[in-house]
Amino acid sequence: MYAEGAMTADGSFADRYGPWALITGASSGIGRAMADEVAGRGIPCVILSNEQEQLERARDELIAAHGIEVEAVCVDLAVADVADRIGAQLGDRELGLLINNASFGRTGPFGSDEMDTYRRMLSVNIDAYVALTHRFLPAMVKRGRGGVVFVSSLNSLVPGIGRSAVYSATKAFETSFACGLWQELLDTSVDVLLVIPGPTRTGFQEEAGTKLASWAMEPAAVAGEAIEQLGQRLVHVAGDVNQVLAGSLQRLALEPRVEIASWVLDEALIKGAL
Numbered sequence: 361m362y363a364e365g366a367m368t369a370d371g372s373f374a375d376r377y378g379p380w381a382l383i384t385g386a387s388s389g390i391g392r393a394m395a396d397e398v399a400g401r402g403i404p405c406v407i408l409s410n411e412q413e414q415l416e417r418a419r420d421e422l423i424a425a426h427g428i429e430v431e432a433v434c435v436d437l438a439v440a441d442v443a444d445r446i447g448a449q450l451g452d453r454e455l456g457l458l459i460n461n462a463s464f465g466r467t468g469p470f471g472s473d474e475m476d477t478y479r480r481m482l483s484v485n486i487d488a489y490v491a492l493t494h495r496f497l498p499a500m501v502k503r504g505r506g507g508v509v510f511v512s513s514l515n516s517l518v519p520g521i522g523r524s525a526v527y528s529a530t531k532a533f534e535t536s537f538a539c540g541l542w543q544e545l546l547d548t549s550v551d552v553l554l555v556i557p558g559p560t561r562t563g564f565q566e567e568a569g570t571k572l573a574s575w576a577m578e579p580a581a582v583a584g585e586a587i588e589q590l591g592q593r594l595v596h597v598a599g600d601v602n603q604v605l606a607g608s609l610q611r612l613a614l615e616p617r618v619e620i621a622s623w624v625l626d627e628a629l630i631k632g633a634l
């Protein structure tokens with residue numbers, strides 16, 4: 361369930377970010393928790409992932425929990441015409457909220473994965489974010505209301521982490537893209553929120569081949585905190601520990617910042633020692 365917030369008390373969250381929300385990567389983890397937050401605030405959701413069965417399970421749970429319309433759209437975000445495919449599935453439904461959340465990562469020295477894996481990562485973590493924003497943002501601006509949420513990562517504040525060079529570069533792109541859009545949209549009524557999670561207890565770790573840091577958060581906590589910030593500020597760093605880490609890292613010159621962040625990745629996520 362969602363936390364009560366200023367914009368939920370009088371139903372204005374739905375007025376501002378409805379009539380429909382699209383949440384990518386909503387079959388599990390942070391995206392699934394974001395869908396709970398949004399549906400709980402009365403906005404019908406289109407949830408998207410690449411695995412039909414899990415997606416349909418998430419849809420059924422959301423409908424049962426919130427009694428709201430939820431549609432499951434199974435699409436591989438790596439395909440070149442992703443925005444057209446999703447646009448066709450949405451039909452004439454108007455999107456007031458786009459949550460760009462789906463990404464995947466890998467760890468290991470550059471070259472330890474095939475080029476196809478890196479290409480796929482660039483497509484899902486970068487191309488799809490740009491394509492969906494390009495497709496759905498103009499109508500929000502024209503309508504004079506809406507929101508775009510980017511779920512990036514603590515590593516994007518470094519930027520650049522050894523043994524995660526491609527993934528961390530995709531997240532740095534996302535953070536940079538979100539910040540640029542936020543500035544461009546300041547004179548409109550469309551809000552941009554950049555969510556910066558640190559380690560979070562999701563299926564991401566298995567895909568990335570990492571361990572869970574001792575300070576890992578639950579996805580519901582990340583999503584609950586984040587959605588409260590939509591329309592309030594540009595950046596939300598999830599959780600106290602990640603806020604301290606983000607603040608400390610950003611005070612360092614680039615080289616020690618990269619060294620320390622790479623060490624934290626190694627110790628916490630690869631060796632599981634922190």
Ligand SMILES: NC(=O)c1ccc[n+]([C@@H]2O[C@H](COP(=O)([O-])OP(=O)(O)OC[C@H]3O[C@@H](n4cnc5c(N)ncnc54)[C@H](OP(=O)(O)O)[C@@H]3O)[C@@H](O)[C@H]2O)c1
Binds near residue numbers: 410436461
């Ligand atoms: N977990 C962490 O520690 C952590 C830390 C920092 C940032 N983040 C960020 O948080 C966001 C959410 O990650 P998560 O931790 O919630 O991971 P997750 O549990 O693995 O969820 C990822 C979601 O993205 C979907 N997805 C992945 N590839 C896809 C594709 N090609 N097409 C369509 N959907 C795809 C997955 O669905 P299917 O696989 O079923 O398609 C799933 O729904 C990501 O942007 C990640 O970078 C996570």
